[in-house]
Amino acid sequence: MDKKSSIFTATHGVxxxxxxxxxxxxxxxxxxxxxxxxxxxxxxxxxxxxxTLPGENYKLNDPSDHEVVHRMLAAVLERP
Incomplete structure (x- = not known):
């Protein structure tokens, strides 16, 4: 299993x-x-x-997209 981690500041909350x-x-x-x-x-x-974040059964068509999806989620959750 591949794991990715990011630390960020959520000013408006998650x-x-x-x-x-x-x-x-x-x-x-x-x-x-x-x-x-x-x-x-x-x-x-x-x-x-x-x-956990709301939702369930998240599935990537291609597991190699994991890095991109992780970075995208971290950026979206951090935005003001």
Whole structure:
């Protein structure tokens, strides 16, 4: 399984399934397996609890797109 991680500051917040909106310095981790199944997790930097982004059954047609999708998500979540 391939994992990517990015740290960013969310000034307007990011919606999570478990606790609603979180903001501040966050870490996004995406994982993609060989079949293209994608998981999205987010946490406060340094925290132990991880949250999921709304939605389910994320799937990439080509697992080699994982890097691009991860960077795109981090950029979108960070924008004001």
């Amino acid at each position: 919606m999570t399934t478990e606790v609603g909106v979180i903001s501040g310095e966050l870490e996004l981790v995406t994982s993609c397996d060989d079949s293209g199944s994608l998981t999205l997790e987010i946490t406060y930097v340094g925290a132990k609890e991880w949250y």
